[in-house]
Amino acid sequence: MLSYSFCMIAAAVALLMPCHAQNCAGAPELPSIPGVSGLPGLGGLNRYFGGLFQPYRKEKLPERQWLQRQQDLSTSFDDELRNVLLNLRQRLFQLEGVLALNGKITKVGEKIFASNGKEVNFSSALESCEETGGTLATPMNEEENKAIMGIVKQYNRYAYLGIKESDTAGQFKYMNGQPLNYTNWQQYEPNGKGTEKCVEMYTDGNWKDRKCNLYRLTICEY
Amino acid sequence: MLSYSFCMIAAAVALLMPCHAQNCAGAPELPSIPGVSGLPGLGGLNRYFGGLFQPYRKEKLPERQWLQRQQDLSTSFDDELRNVLLNLRQRLFQLEGVLALNGKITKVGEKIFASNGKEVNFSSALESCEETGGTLATPMNEEENKAIMGIVKQYNRYAYLGIKESDTAGQFKYMNGQPLNYTNWQQYEPNGKGTEKCVEMYTDGNWKDRKCNLYRLTICEY
Amino acid sequence: MLSYSFCMIAAAVALLMPCHAQNCAGAPELPSIPGVSGLPGLGGLNRYFGGLFQPYRKEKLPERQWLQRQQDLSTSFDDELRNVLLNLRQRLFQLEGVLALNGKITKVGEKIFASNGKEVNFSSALESCEETGGTLATPMNEEENKAIMGIVKQYNRYAYLGIKESDTAGQFKYMNGQPLNYTNWQQYEPNGKGTEKCVEMYTDGNWKDRKCNLYRLTICEY
Numbered sequence: 025m026l027s028y029s030f031c032m033i034a035a036a037v038a039l040l041m042p043c044h045a046q047n048c049a050g051a052p053e054l055p056s057i058p059g060v061s062g063l064p065g066l067g068g069l070n071r072y073f074g075g076l077f078q079p080y081r082k083e084k085l086p087e088r089q090w091l092q093r094q095q096d097l098s099t100s101f102d103d104e105l106r107n108v109l110l111n112l113r114q115r116l117f118q119l120e121g122v123l124a125l126n127g128k129i130t131k132v133g134e135k136i137f138a139s140n141g142k143e144v145n146f147s148s149a150l151e152s153c154e155e156t157g158g159t160l161a162t163p164m165n166e167e168e169n170k171a172i173m174g175i176v177k178q179y180n181r182y183a184y185l186g187i188k189e190s191d192t193a194g195q196f197k198y199m200n201g202q203p204l205n206y207t208n209w210q211q212y213e214p215n216g217k218g219t220e221k222c223v224e225m226y227t228d229g230n231w232k233d234r235k236c237n238l239y240r241l242t243i244c245e246y
Numbered sequence: 247m248l249s250y251s252f253c254m255i256a257a258a259v260a261l262l263m264p265c266h267a268q269n270c271a272g273a274p275e276l277p278s279i280p281g282v283s284g285l286p287g288l289g290g291l292n293r294y295f296g297g298l299f300q301p302y303r304k305e306k307l308p309e310r311q312w313l314q315r316q317q318d319l320s321t322s323f324d325d326e327l328r329n330v331l332l333n334l335r336q337r338l339f340q341l342e343g344v345l346a347l348n349g350k351i352t353k354v355g356e357k358i359f360a361s362n363g364k365e366v367n368f369s370s371a372l373e374s375c376e377e378t379g380g381t382l383a384t385p386m387n388e389e390e391n392k393a394i395m396g397i398v399k400q401y402n403r404y405a406y407l408g409i410k411e412s413d414t415a416g417q418f419k420y421m422n423g424q425p426l427n428y429t430n431w432q433q434y435e436p437n438g439k440g441t442e443k444c445v446e447m448y449t450d451g452n453w454k455d456r457k458c459n460l461y462r463l464t465i466c467e468y
Numbered sequence: 469m470l471s472y473s474f475c476m477i478a479a480a481v482a483l484l485m486p487c488h489a490q491n492c493a494g495a496p497e498l499p500s501i502p503g504v505s506g507l508p509g510l511g512g513l514n515r516y517f518g519g520l521f522q523p524y525r526k527e528k529l530p531e532r533q534w535l536q537r538q539q540d541l542s543t544s545f546d547d548e549l550r551n552v553l554l555n556l557r558q559r560l561f562q563l564e565g566v567l568a569l570n571g572k573i574t575k576v577g578e579k580i581f582a583s584n585g586k587e588v589n590f591s592s593a594l595e596s597c598e599e600t601g602g603t604l605a606t607p608m609n610e611e612e613n614k615a616i617m618g619i620v621k622q623y624n625r626y627a628y629l630g631i632k633e634s635d636t637a638g639q640f641k642y643m644n645g646q647p648l649n650y651t652n653w654q655q656y657e658p659n660g661k662g663t664e665k666c667v668e669m670y671t672d673g674n675w676k677d678r679k680c681n682l683y684r685l686t687i688c689e690y
Contacts, residue, residue: 105327114356118468
């Protein structure tokens, strides 16, 4: 699950900051928009930052995600730009949160995993992912493997991974041809040397080489 | 519901503005990407702003949302930055719109309310919200209370609010320990002094103190 | 469908770039955040751009979308701002991808088409779209017409378009009163001169003028 940490109330306040019509260096072409008083000073902004980025419920978060949330907008941005960027980022967090709440996405670091619930063969699954700007879910470490496993368990359906056997039998590679730098093969797998060129994940997170024409759950990463 | 106001056609035009491959200061290491001609002048941009922020269908919008839409990007941003920011913001409006259309979010000011449709006890509901970066829906004014009521009615299920009784019986507080500054108790509520430490919302928007181990609709705010 | 093209792995790497606690000009107010080394040099960034914007699977994309993806962030942005913007944009692509994967949106150029699956009369459909910041789906060219047809076929339900007969019988206009600059009337249509003031799309993408009080699939554009 994607776990966020920030004080929502402070965030809401921070979101009120970006220039509204009444306190905004407005568009001069639009006389209908009321004029302009200055933006709050930097001191005010930093107050909101305190809220947005305070070590809130740090204990509930994986260290990496906590660090990520701490990620700050450099003080080199001026107030207005910072406010606009914070507003956009906050709204992204909101939408990511809603989709995670509905079990539609699992966020791990910068990756998002998602399924459409459909079971198709390998090439159709890959195509669905690529058509929408992603690729087949490809676990690069244990945390990502667990996230994909979570979706496999959610739908209770095995899923193809973004891994294929190369021309050298028994040697598996990522879709871009690079060699694997993380694996989670089940014991005695892979064992289909040259005849099972795809890889599926079980509900326990283990991998098994399999034929590519089975019907498996589509899980993409973006 | 979140009600937006802007001229979609003008917006689409504005979105075409950000630098495309053929007029873009490209990545020098990539000779495959075509180089670079200048960005369109400010005059063109201001024209699009007129479209984006014109008082379009003002009469259909709550005053606050209308003001929010008027919120402009300072003329202190240069053309290219402004275009990128407008593009990002426009795409956020689009996704928010789609999720609102599907009844997945209700936007009030800067808050977004959402449910996963699941009925669980108070601590599980809170955990679902926090894991996804939010907290339990906490009405801070009548408009927010109505938005949450809309979700309660949509699912026809009562919901826990992000409010708990403090150690002082009969005294209720927000999850962060702050005292309530808006309430909508049903008549003769709260009445469970010390034995009903949670608060639920009815389909009429009224509040009632209740035990925390009931199964109630999960409604989060982000 | 929205078809994206970029190398997700490189993108994920690029997303790691925005300042994290450990390599970030951090928030001075938060002494708990580990200190600060410089951001990676521009050379490094451009490397990621290579990944993000390489002509990856160009052959799979409509020319326009390919150009759009090539859209670069000017080198006039400093490294930090560029990283923040890339991060926001990448997360938007992710959410758009997830919603497209789930059949919830169809992206054509800068427009997004979406349905809530409900069949209502013309004015109710229009209201649902406008309340959420959009308007009724209005095909401006063949590509958009096909995208809307895709949703009509997905739900196997005819849909009203954002087009109405003007006071001059037989003359149809966009909702903003402008004359049509693209049409796809079925043969012998429109034929309801003055009595059928709305337009519906069939599963073959053709248009027919119809009464406005029928129950048709709501398809909005944002």
